[in-house]
Amino acid sequence: MYPPGSHGDMNLSYTSSEAGPSQSDPEYIVVGAGLAGLAAAVTLHRAGREVALLERDDSVGGRVRTDIESGFVLDRGFQVLLTTYPELGRHLDLASLNLRPFIRGANVWDAGRFVELAHPRSSFRGALNALRTGAFTPGDRFRLLKFGVRLGRSKHLLMTPADDCPTGELLERLGFSSHSMMTFWEPLLSGIQLTSSLEGSARLASLILRCLARGPAAVPAEGMQAIPRQMASNLPANVIRLRTEVEAIHGSKLLLTGGEELSARRVVIATEQRTAARLLREEPRSTRSQWHAYFGADEAPNDSRAIHLMAAGQGPCRNLAIMSNVAPEYAPHGKALIVVAGPTTDAEPPLTQVRQQLQSVFGSQTESWQLLKAGVVAEAQPTFVPGTPLVRQQQLGNFLIAGDHQATPSIQGALVSGRVAAHAAIAE
Numbered sequence: 001m002y003p004p005g006s007h008g009d010m011n012l013s014y015t016s017s018e019a020g021p022s023q024s025d026p027e028y029i030v031v032g033a034g035l036a037g038l039a040a041a042v043t044l045h046r047a048g049r050e051v052a053l054l055e056r057d058d059s060v061g062g063r064v065r066t067d068i069e070s071g072f073v074l075d076r077g078f079q080v081l082l083t084t085y086p087e088l089g090r091h092l093d094l095a096s097l098n099l100r101p102f103i104r105g106a107n108v109w110d111a112g113r114f115v116e117l118a119h120p121r122s123s124f125r126g127a128l129n130a131l132r133t134g135a136f137t138p139g140d141r142f143r144l145l146k147f148g149v150r151l152g153r154s155k156h157l158l159m160t161p162a163d164d165c166p167t168g169e170l171l172e173r174l175g176f177s178s179h180s181m182m183t184f185w186e187p188l189l190s191g192i193q194l195t196s197s198l199e200g201s202a203r204l205a206s207l208i209l210r211c212l213a214r215g216p217a218a219v220p221a222e223g224m225q226a227i228p229r230q231m232a233s234n235l236p237a238n239v240i241r242l243r244t245e246v247e248a249i250h251g252s253k254l255l256l257t258g259g260e261e262l263s264a265r266r267v268v269i270a271t272e273q274r275t276a277a278r279l280l281r282e283e284p285r286s287t288r289s290q291w292h293a294y295f296g297a298d299e300a301p302n303d304s305r306a307i308h309l310m311a312a313g314q315g316p317c318r319n320l321a322i323m324s325n326v327a328p329e330y331a332p333h334g335k336a337l338i339v340v341a342g343p344t345t346d347a348e349p350p351l352t353q354v355r356q357q358l359q360s361v362f363g364s365q366t367e368s369w370q371l372l373k374a375g376v377v378a379e380a381q382p383t384f385v386p387g388t389p390l391v392r393q394q395q396l397g398n399f400l401i402a403g404d405h406q407a408t409p410s411i412q413g414a415l416v417s418g419r420v421a422a423h424a425a426i427a428e
């Protein structure tokens with residue numbers, strides 16, 4: 001057994017006195033079929049290793065799940081794929097995902113209306129607006145351009161982990177106006193990082209902004225769960241064991257709910273951080289939550305394919321997207337699907353304030369919008385404080401740890417962590 005909190009970040013060793021794997025046990029076991037576990041299992045399988053992937057739920061995907069309700073495609077929380085995440089090419093066939101891209105830009109609420117600002121390659125109208133909007137001062141426009149060029153060229157995301165700081169501090173240092181912070185930067189980055197303001201890591205923000213500058217965010221036509229489903233399709237059918245929960249770790253063995261015991265040469269624990277901490281007898285780290293609400297409407301409130309940004313002072317909504325403008329497959333014919341979301345520390349979505357905010361933005365048409373689904377995704381992302389390394393490789397004896405909590409709290413981070421853990425397991 002591991003004493004609580006007995007390891008730091010790297011390669012601590014543990015020697016088990018228990019018996020090793022029996023002949024019927026698989027060579028490698030991965031626990032958790034979220035993106036990290038799938039990346040680990042597929043990496044091991046491609047390397048010719050025998051692997052079993054154990055998943056507690058009835059489906060793969062972990063936090064990337066989709067429900068179909070009355071013909072609407074409802075992801076579990078508002079989330080998008082940044083199509084230029086560097087890790088995607090190793091794991092996904094993007095062409096087969098039928099990606100539906102958002103406009104490369106944002107629809108910014110300023111002076112009582114939304115203004116679509118966009119990259120010239122994405123929308124001519126949006127690019128013209130970007131030159132004229134009051135959301136940015138002329139100085140902000142110049143700084144944005146310079147920031148974009150620096151981000152594109154920098155190998156190290158502008159700073160080392162030791163120099164990392166809160167994002168707001170970096171943006172202030174770069175000279176952005178307080179108006180642009182309120183209307184653009186804060187709703188953009190707090191919506192992605194699920195922070196209450198701009199306290200998240202500037203390095204992580206730089207990574208996200210660099211991806212956004214290089215290509216669009218998108219959703220698969222069939223919903224976000226198409227991503228893990230495609231990864232699972234790269235594994236032989238008998239590799240994945242659904243409804244199989246690891247209850248505890250006894251020495252080098254996994255005890256499953258129901259009493260079965262399994263062991264393997266190497267085990268990759270790819271659960272979310274709270275379960276990994278319980279299994280490994282550590283203190284769980286802090287996490288961030290997202291509330292979201294989906295509305296069905298007879299008509300879309302506008303024709304924008306951009307993510308709408310709403311300032312913090314205005315109400316609980318930070319991000320809004322008219323999903324059916326982006327991916328018509330997300331709504332039945334003749335209907336529109338609107339999602340709103342924001343960071344939260346509460347257990348319930350702030351629906352009354354959301355309704356009020358939507359009405360103040362889009363007027364009385366929102367009264368006929370039908371609430372399809374609302375909720376809070378608790379522990380949506382592990383907290384990533386300034387100075388956190390972009391990827392860690394943690395090992396305890398024959399257990400390797402993967403998951404977005406070992407890298408960045410994102411699809412990119414989950415995929416990287418799974419691959420890194422699998423390579424470490426193979427290298428042993």
Ligand SMILES: Cc1cc2nc3c(=O)[nH]c(=O)nc-3n(C[C@H](O)[C@H](O)[C@H](O)COP(=O)(O)OP(=O)(O)OC[C@H]3O[C@@H](n4cnc5c(N)ncnc54)[C@H](O)[C@@H]3O)c2cc1C
Pocket residue numbers: 031032033034035036037054055056057060061062063064076077078079080081082244245246247270271272275290377379380381402403404405408409410411412413414
């Ligand atoms: C609402 C929301 C919005 C997000 N927005 C974005 C976004 O826009 N872009 C982006 O890049 N990222 C976003 N993310 C983050 C991204 O989804 C996650 O970082 C990523 O999916 C984490 O994958 P994972 O494999 O590390 O963990 P998980 O997806 O949590 O997978 C862990 C798996 O382990 C299984 N498991 C747990 N315990 C056990 C056990 N004891 N035995 C067996 N199996 C077990 C779980 O059932 C689960 O399937 C968002 C996340 C949420 C929730």
